[in-house]
Amino acid sequence: MSAFNAIGDGRDVDQNEFTPGLEPQPTWCPGCGDFGVLKALKGASAELGRTPDEILLTTGIGCSGKLNSYFESYGFHTLHGRSLPIARAAKLANPGLEVVAAGGDGDGYGIGGNHFMHTARENHDMTYIVFNNEIFGLTKGQTSPTSPKGHKSKTQPSGSAKDPIRPLSLALTSGASYVARTAAVNPNQAKEIIIEAMEHDGFAHIDFLTQCPTWNKDARQYVPYIDVQDSDDYDFDVNDRREAAAMMAEVEDALHEGTVLTGRFYVDEDRPSYQQEKRAIGEIPEEPLAERYFDDSYEWERSADHFLDKHK
Amino acid sequence: MPADFNWAIGGEAGDGIDSTGKIFAQALSRAGRHVFTSKDFASRIRGGYTAYKIRTSVDQVQSVVDRLDVLIALTPRTIEENLDELHDGSVIIYDGDRTTMQGVEIPDEMVGLDVPLKSLAEDAGGAIMRNVVALGAACEVTNFPIENLDSALQKRFGNKGQKLVDNNKDAARLGRDYVGDEYDHEFNFNLETTENDYVLLNGDEAIGMGALAAGCRFYSGYPITPATNVMEYLVGRIERYGGHVVQAEDELSAINMALGAARAGARSMTATSGPGIDLMTETFGLIATSETPLVIVDVMRSGPSTGMPTKQEQGDLNQMLYGGHGEIPRFVITPTSIDECFWKTVEAFNLAEKYNIPVYLAADLALAVTEQTYPPEAFDMDQVEIDRGKLVDEDEIDEWLDESEHFRTHALTEDGISPRAKPGTAGGAHMSTGLEHDELGRRTEDTGMRVEQVDKRNRKVETAIERESFDYREFGNPDSDNLVISWGSNEGALVEALDFLAEDDLDVHVISVPYIFPRPDLSEEINAAENVIVVECNNTGQFANILEHDSLRRVQRINKYNGVRFKADELAEDIKETLAETAEVHQ
Numbered sequence: 026m027s028a029f030n031a032i033g034d035g036r037d038v039d040q041n042e043f044t045p046g047l048e049p050q051p052t053w054c055p056g057c058g059d060f061g062v063l064k065a066l067k068g069a070s071a072e073l074g075r076t077p078d079e080i081l082l083t084t085g086i087g088c089s090g091k092l093n094s095y096f097e098s099y100g101f102h103t104l105h106g107r108s109l110p111i112a113r114a115a116k117l118a119n120p121g122l123e124v125v126a127a128g129g130d131g132d133g134y135g136i137g138g139n140h141f142m143h144t145a146r147e148n149h150d151m152t153y154i155v156f157n158n159e160i161f162g163l164t165k166g167q168t169s170p171t172s173p174k175g176h177k178s179k180t181q182p183s184g185s186a187k188d189p190i191r192p193l194s195l196a197l198t199s200g201a202s203y204v205a206r207t208a209a210v211n212p213n214q215a216k217e218i219i220i221e222a223m224e225h226d227g228f229a230h231i232d233f234l235t236q237c238p239t240w241n242k243d244a245r246q247y248v249p250y251i252d253v254q255d256s257d258d259y260d261f262d263v264n265d266r267r268e269a270a271a272m273m274a275e276v277e278d279a280l281h282e283g284t285v286l287t288g289r290f291y292v293d294e295d296r297p298s299y300q301q302e303k304r305a306i307g308e309i310p311e312e313p314l315a316e317r318y319f320d321d322s323y324e325w326e327r328s329a330d331h332f333l334d335k336h337k
Numbered sequence: 338m339p340a341d342f343n344w345a346i347g348g349e350a351g352d353g354i355d356s357t358g359k360i361f362a363q364a365l366s367r368a369g370r371h372v373f374t375s376k377d378f379a380s381r382i383r384g385g386y387t388a389y390k391i392r393t394s395v396d397q398v399q400s401v402v403d404r405l406d407v408l409i410a411l412t413p414r415t416i417e418e419n420l421d422e423l424h425d426g427s428v429i430i431y432d433g434d435r436t437t438m439q440g441v442e443i444p445d446e447m448v449g450l451d452v453p454l455k456s457l458a459e460d461a462g463g464a465i466m467r468n469v470v471a472l473g474a475a476c477e478v479t480n481f482p483i484e485n486l487d488s489a490l491q492k493r494f495g496n497k498g499q500k501l502v503d504n505n506k507d508a509a510r511l512g513r514d515y516v517g518d519e520y521d522h523e524f525n526f527n528l529e530t531t532e533n534d535y536v537l538l539n540g541d542e543a544i545g546m547g548a549l550a551a552g553c554r555f556y557s558g559y560p561i562t563p564a565t566n567v568m569e570y571l572v573g574r575i576e577r578y579g580g581h582v583v584q585a586e587d588e589l590s591a592i593n594m595a596l597g598a599a600r601a602g603a604r605s606m607t608a609t610s611g612p613g614i615d616l617m618t619e620t621f622g623l624i625a626t627s628e629t630p631l632v633i634v635d636v637m638r639s640g641p642s643t644g645m646p647t648k649q650e651q652g653d654l655n656q657m658l659y660g661g662h663g664e665i666p667r668f669v670i671t672p673t674s675i676d677e678c679f680w681k682t683v684e685a686f687n688l689a690e691k692y693n694i695p696v697y698l699a700a701d702l703a704l705a706v707t708e709q710t711y712p713p714e715a716f717d718m719d720q721v722e723i724d725r726g727k728l729v730d731e732d733e734i735d736e737w738l739d740e741s742e743h744f745r746t747h748a749l750t751e752d753g754i755s756p757r758a759k760p761g762t763a764g765g766a767h768m769s770t771g772l773e774h775d776e777l778g779r780r781t782e783d784t785g786m787r788v789e790q791v792d793k794r795n796r797k798v799e800t801a802i803e804r805e806s807f808d809y810r811e812f813g814n815p816d817s818d819n820l821v822i823s824w825g826s827n828e829g830a831l832v833e834a835l836d837f838l839a840e841d842d843l844d845v846h847v848i849s850v851p852y853i854f855p856r857p858d859l860s861e862e863i864n865a866a867e868n869v870i871v872v873e874c875n876n877t878g879q880f881a882n883i884l885e886h887d888s889l890r891r892v893q894r895i896n897k898y899n900g901v902r903f904k905a906d907e908l909a910e911d912i913k914e915t916l917a918e919t920a921e922v923h924q
Contacts, residue, residue, distance in 0.1 A: 046741060046743075047743065047777070047779060047903060048740070048779070067460075070799065073887045076561065076598070076760065077766040078760075078762065078763050078765065079761060080760075080764050081601070083597070093768045093770070094768070094779060094780065095742065097766060098766055098767075098768075099760035099761070099766050099768070100598075100766075100767070100768030100769070101600060101627070101768065101769055101770070102768060102769070102770035102772065102780075103593070103623060104593075104619065104620060104623055104771060107589065107620065109617075110557075110585065110589070110591075110593035110594045111593045111594070111596055111597035111600070112597060113594065114555065114557065114583070114595065114596070114597030114598040114599065114601070114605075115597040115598060115600060115601035115760065116596035116601075117555070117581060117583070117594075117598060117760070118554070118555055118597070118601035118602060118603040118605075119597040119601040119602060119760065119761055120605075121761055122601065122760050122761055123741070125605040134853050135763045139586055139587060139589075139590075140586070140589075140590055140593075142586075143586035143590065183614070282365040283895065303581070307576060308572075308576055308581065308582075309576070310576060310579045310580075312579060312582060314554040314555055314579055314580055314598070314601075314605045315598075315601050315602030315759060317553070331577075332546050332549065332550070332716070332718070333536050333716060334715050336536035336537055336538040336542070337366070337367065337534070337536055337537070
């Protein structure tokens with residue numbers, strides 16, 4: 026854990042600090058699930074005692090990409106599908122930052138799918154929130170990687186012939202060490218899950234169900250939802266990879282049959298993060314890369330002998 | 338012209354050609370001789386012809402020539418491939434016992450030395466040392482003291498135990514003695530030694546070293562020929578300076594990671610070749626519009642598509658200058674020699690941070706894989722200066738807040754340069770975006786702000802042109818009527834071509850250009866000269882086109898795109914021919 030975390034502990038931060046004075050009111054459509062993510066993220070950040078200056082939020086392209094405009098922090102609204110490599114490198118360069126990446130399901134599971142797989146595999150210490158509305162919202166309702174089979178849209182007028190991606194299973198198989206699903210209609214659970222994800226040392230993936238009342242009218246509003254941790258009907262060990270895998274498959278099937286199951290589906294607190302692995306073998310220095318520039322007493326080791334001896 | 342000697346070892350990929358050649362090059366360098374190496378190689382790991390060539394002299398050498406004095410041939414094809422370069426009196430060392438070499442014919446005018454490389458190596462402790470036996474034989478032929486070879490063998494094998502080093506030394510002596518005992522031919526080669534101290538390095542290594550010296554603390558890349566050596570150079574070294582190297586899942590990730598680390602405050606770089614540049618171009622616009630400093634190295638190879646991955650070409654110039662949708666301000670720098678690979682890398686980092694702009698550093702395969710000797714003073718680290726530009730800390734944040742207390746990361750300044758505050762800096766929280774934005778980094782489609790931001794980004798380039806020296810390098814006779822212009826790695830061959838041209842009483846003015854954008858204005862020089870020739874390793878004359886545009890004058894072109902770099906003697910002939918053709922037209 027970095028120095029920042031220690032400072033954050035017990036500090037009193039009002040969640041209104043994360044509401045930007047410039048654009049306090051988001052322009053998402055009325056009833057959009059994205060409001061739920063924003064609210065949960067503000068609440069979680071405040072509860073963890075983080076300040077806007079300590080958080081880097083990177084976003085992709087889509088309705089979700091507007092999150093930066095409505096969340097006061099250091100923010101970088103990047104390219105379609107590329108928020109993950111940018112976020113994880115920023116964390117490597119400055120481990121003191123709280124790094125959160127966010128994007129839609131097309132962004133994360135489609136065009137950025139390779140980055141999703143490899144960021145999970147490498148277990149970078151960061152949080153990734155995927156706004157999953159099972160549709161391309163910003164471009165007005167085309168079929169997305171999570172749209173159910175048979176989904177009709179202007180680009181798939183006869184109904185999608187493709188099975189939807191299985192985001193939770195994909196995260197688990199790829200190597201994510203924290204995998205959860207929550208829903209905009211359940212802000213309390215969402216906040217708790219974001220807190221857990223931020224505190225987790227490793228790659229934490231949250232598949233966040235965000236209803237789209239404008240372009241996905243046929244879809245459920247993700248109510249009623251069931252929190253599997255609160256329900257007696259579901260009994261599995263979130264620390265057990267095999268049980269988690271079986272549960273995730275059930276959850277993914279159930280969504281398209283009308284049952285919304287949310288909660289934590291896999292948690293591995295023992296797996297070292299990329300940073301920890303690399304530090305253990307001496308490939309990442311103890312001090313943050315970026316901070317070294319600001320230490321005036323640090324003497325550059327630039328001796329010519331150091332570099333040139335190898336070439337003699 | 339330096340009294341030079343040209344040597345090569347050739348065989349199949351997997352024969353250890355590269356490491357054997359490197360040992361001999363190092364031995365020569367350690368003996369105080371200048372060295373210039375080149376490689377003929379195929380991308381296959383095993384199979385296919387490959388050769389390592391060395392040109393050496395007591396004076397500086399910076400090009401290859403079409404001449405070979407001593408050749409160690411492990412395969413018949415090695416001889417066939419080099420027949421044009423071999424001449425009367427050239428020596429060919431080979432092992433007539435090797436199945437494929439039995440009955441091989443050595444041209445009458447040359448000297449064939451049949452040395453049982455394998456069996457002598459076995460006598461010394463193992464057949465694997467047969468190439469070292471050949472090096473020993475080469476020492477005898479060239480009158481090169483074998484003790485110089487010992488020191489290179491010690492360096493190469495020292496970490497594997499003294500026994501192995503001693504065996505190799507024995508193997509070399511068996512090769513030397515065999516030639517001494519079995520052949521009483523008088524060889525006219527004499528590789529004299531000097532007391533001079535040299536370093537031997539290639540362009541990729543010089544770029545890596547430049548990055549370390551410049552304070553690069555984050556490198557992300559994806560393996561690709563011929564740029565991988567930059568990454569391999571940095572891994573294991575950069576950590577000592579507090580940095581980290583990431584091998585990313587693809588080039589998209591590589592450049593986006595470099596971008597992320599740069600925004601977090603670390604000096605960052607990625608290196609790739611043409612196919613990687615294609616992918617990275619997506620992110621290029623975001624880097625520029627978010628005004629993030631980043632160094633992107635393109636070690637060019639033959640294209641398009643997969644092209645000829647292990648062959649020379651300077652075909653990516655247009656891509657670097659114009660790649661990406663929309664209009665993207667950028668710098669394009671093209672080091673012209675291996676020592677300049679070091680200095681231009683340092684400069685690229687400073688330019689990137691002073692102007693918050695992406696900088697392309699374009700080397701090419703010829704620079705990347707060629708090793709050349711320099712005196713250590715050529716890389717004087719005390720001359721390295723680091724300028725991080727307008728990177729502000731928490732005490733300076735206030736100067737850049739607007740009336741609503743928000744940080745103006747894209748402030749509309751007179752010189753076009755805005756401040757950077759890395760995440761974590763107290764009081765500086767702000768966003769940036771690939772969307773057009775206002776001073777605070779917030780999206781806008783306001784027509785006035787759009788124009789102001791575009792103008793501001795371009796104004797940085799104007800400022801750079803005013804403040805920096807984007808100058809060219811000059812050789813030959815500046816008063817000559819014949820002007821030859823080149824960019825990138827052709828400089829060495831051109832400079833040596835001057836000597837060949839002087840033999841025919843032709844004098845030439847050479848301008849070598851390391852900055853393509855912004856670039857020196859050459860229109861005066863071009864219009865003052867009678868004959869203007871632009872030399873480059875591509876088919877369409879990408880730089881020639883630019884110079885015609887700049888000077889409003891047609892130029893002559895020498896283009897080479899067969900995958901092989903320019904050679905000094907060949908280039909001199911090309912220049913002579915081109916000048917003669919022009920003269921005919923004028924008559």
